[in-house]
Every structure is written in C-alpha cells, then in structure tokens.
Amino acid sequence: MLGPLLRRLLPLPLILLAASVVAFALPRLVGGDVTRAVLRARVASDAPDPAVTARVAAELGLDGPVAGQYLRWLGAVLRGDLGIGYVARTPVADQLGSALGVSGLLTGAALALAALVGIPAGVLAARRPGGPLDRALSAAGIAGIAVPEFVLAPWLVLVFAVGAGLFPAIGWGGPEHLVLPVLTLAAYPAALAAQLVRAETIDVLGRDHVRLARAKGLPERRVLWRHAARLALTSVTSLSGMFVAGLLGGAVVVETVFGIPGVGRLLLDAVLARDLPVLQAGTLVLVAVAVVAGMVAEVAQLALDPVAHDREADR
C-alpha cells in the first residue's frame, strides 16, 4: 500500500511549484501598471506622488525584478502568509479561509446528495438494461447533464422560492439556504455517477464471481447490491476526486444566483476588481485541492478494488 502512495506523492511538490509559477505569473500578464490602478482606487488621483507610488509598490510587493517578487511571494506563501487583498484590505488567508468553509459545505452536501441519488439509480438501471426503469432513468440522466446551473437555478428560485415560498431565494446562513443551491449543484454529478455506475454494474454482472454468487442461490437483491454494485463503486470514487475541486471553485454560477460568499464568488469579484493577491492565492489553492483530491480518490480506488491493487503491486 505504501508503494503506490509514495509514487503518487513524489510529483506533488513539482506540480505545486509549477502551479505557483502559473498562479503568480498569469495575473501579471494583465498589462498596465497595477500599482497605479490600486493607487487610483485608493486616492482618486491621476498623477500620484512618485514617492507614494514607490511606497505602495513596496507594500504590494511589486517592486524590484519579477523573479525577486516571485521568490518573496513564494516564501511568504510557504509561511502561510498569502498577502493582503487590494480591495478588502484584509489578509487573503482569512478571506479565502471563510470562503473555503462555505464552498466546502456546499460541495460536501452536493456530492453527498449526488451519491445518494446517482449510485442507487445507476444500480437499479443496470438490473434490466433497456427496461422501462432504465429508459426513464437514462432520460433523467440526459436532463441532468443538459440542464446547466444557470438555467436550473433561476427556475428553481421561481418555482420553490417565489412561487411556493418554501425556501429563501437568496442568502446564506441557515440550513434552509442550502436546499436550492445544493439541488442545483448535485444534478450534474448525480447524472454522471448514475451513468457510470450503470455501465460498470452491467459489466460486473457478467463476471464470474457474480455467476458464482447466483449459482450459490443467493437472492438476486444481494447479488446486485453486495457483489456487483460494490465493484462499480470504485469508478465513482475516482470520479468524485475530479468533482471536488470543480465544485469548490467552479460553483460561481450558483454562488452568484443565490448570493453565497464562496470561493467562486470571491474569485469572480477578484477578477472584476483585479485583486491580484486573492487571484494568486485562490488559483494556487484550487490547484492544490484538485491534485490532492485526485490523489486521495485514486488511492481510495486502489484500496477498494482488489484487482487494481494487485496490478499495482506487480508493477
């Protein structure tokens, strides 16, 4: 178990280093004088004093050669200091931390719901491929993928918030604020998980150990859920790793529509306001989350799937 884990851990620092270069360099390609832009936002003067400009540049870490700026920024990041946001003028670490908490809750709830709905749906559909249940679920799956968040969210608001008055249309705080955003976010992963589980379960149902289980006279329900579905779960595990980072930072639409202070919203605002420290830190954190989540998912998949585990040991 330690071997494959180590092999996956090794390239991690390299990827993160590359990500830090990208995160640092990209916002700097913006062009224009960032110091001036920040100054203009603060003092509303077109021709600020050069001495003031120099001081602000130093404060923002924008003085000296770019390589030096990068090393200083990287050093600070490694010490946990992500800088001060230009706009809010509070530590980026705090802004990002609270946004990550919000997005994490949203992501966790959405993934849990998607798994709760998608996995059983996939297994049930696999029981009789081409049957009425399978066809109904597959139509629902197409809808789950084809209806984007920016369409689903407004209509959910219109029906459940404005029309029925069941849930608040906007805001963040209580559990009632979670319902509509989580529904919106869960649709796509649930549909994908159902399709994947269906395909895998159909595949597994044809394998020898399932035939053996049936020959032993086990009830069909037990064969389906214990013997077949369990193997199919391994592929969903690897899929979930892909979704974590995607939902964590990619829920911009949902966060915008429902007014949720999550990571996506924070990044979108940072882009609109050209808030470099927030953008840099956010990009870096999202890449880190994506890499780590992918790795965890892969290791979990290895642990779940004995065949893949053996294959790995042979390598």
Place this chain on the structure above:
Amino acid sequence: MRRLAGGAGILLLLVVVLPMLLPDPVATDFAAILRPPSAAHPSGTDQLGRDVAARLLVGARLTLGLSAVTVLVTGVVGTAVGLASGYAGGPVGRAVLRLTDLLAALPTVLFGLLAAVVLGPGTVALLIAVTLVGWTPFARQAHQLTVRELGQGYVEGAGALGAARARVLGGHVLRNIARPLVAHACVRFAGTLLTVSGLSFLGLGIQPPSPEWGAMVAEGREFLFAAPHVVLAPSVAVVLVAALALLAGRALGDSVAGRRSPGPRPVVVSRFRRRRQNEGGN
C-alpha cells in the same frame, strides 16, 4: 447518421434562414417592453422591447458557432496529442495522462476567470479558456483508444508491410478510433455549449448587447417573475440543443461518462479479433 444530417440541416435552416424573416435582434422598442408572446413577437419582447425570438436565433449562430469551432479545434489538437502519447507510451504517455487529469480536475470557470483577467472579458478570452480545457478529454480518449489499437494484429501487419510510423498512426489507427472520437465530439459539443453560455451568463464571455443565450438568461433573470418568457426561450434553447447533442453522441456510441468508457468496438477490428480469439481457443 442520416437522421443526424437531417437534424443538422433543420438546425442550419433555423439559424440561417429564419433570422432574415424576423425583426432586428438589437432594435429596441420602449413602447413594447416585456410583452408576452404575440403574433408580432412569437416569443414576446425583453426589457428593452427587443424581439426575443429574433435574439434567440441570432444568438444561436453565436453560441452554436463558437461551440462548434471550439470542439473542432480541441478535437483535432486533443486527438493528435492522444495519438502521439498513446503511441509513445511509457513515462511520456503517463505524463500526458497526468496533465490531462490535472487540467480536467480544475474548474473550467477558473480558466475563464484567468483568461478574463489577462485579456479582459470578451469573446477572445472565452475561446481561449474553453480551448485550454477542451482538448484534454479528447487527448485522454484518443490515448486510451490508441493504446488498445496498438495491440491489434493489423497494426503489426501494417508495420511488417513496411508502412511508416506516421502512416500506421494517421492512416490505420486513426481510422479505427475515429468513430468513438466523433461520438465523443458530440458529447463535448454539449459540454462546450454549456460552458460558453455559462461563462457568458457570468459576464466573462460574449458581451451584451450580442444576443448570446447565456447572456440572455442573465439579462432576463431580473424580470423572471414579471416576464418569465424572456428567460424561458434561451433556457429551453440551451437545454434542447445540449440534450440533442448528448443523444447524438449516445446514438453514435459514446457512453458519456468519460473516464473508463472503452466505447464500441470498431467494425474493422472485430473481424481480426474474433479470428485471433478463435485461434487462441478461449
């Protein structure tokens, strides 16, 4: 295949011919704002009195055209990368797969945001963002398919007959993996369409007053309660086209849920395989 061509023809008719018959999509009429559907305006008017149906159809050209171009470009690039990395195998192949994994795990919106901050929000930034993300699924698919094909007898045969490496890859392997890749392109078209209109919804893509579908939803959202028809038209259009593309992909044999889907066995290969299996006796 013929049905697919028929569908594309109807779509083309809708997108090219019909807009000529409808009112100007950016002409405002403040005497008739947020009107429900009527004879003069089959889908009603929006908050500036513009004809929703006309905007929808002109927007189709933007939204669908951009998505089609993106899928074409990313499909060609991704397939080339996947073919090469699948053929190379070993550490190079693994590195390419890791890269596609990493890029696929990052939220597409992040690329949209970064492109918008570097280039300013607009069509160019949008195209770059969707292209940067879009080639990876093709590369992954082409890589896996290529690895599978390389084990086939016909590849060995072509090599034994003295065919050059490029010819084996470009002529033989590519032809055999083309069908699942085209099916995948249909699915990717749906995904790209949703991304393009989603980023435009956020204001990171095509800018108003251009009638892009996502931007139309964003503009009409404020009047959702008073005039739901303004949002309804582009919503239905997006969902309908995406669903049709997904169904087309499924008809061509893509299992949608990308990662480990092997796709259908190519017709040409199966004959070889069957014979080999018979000889092998299992």
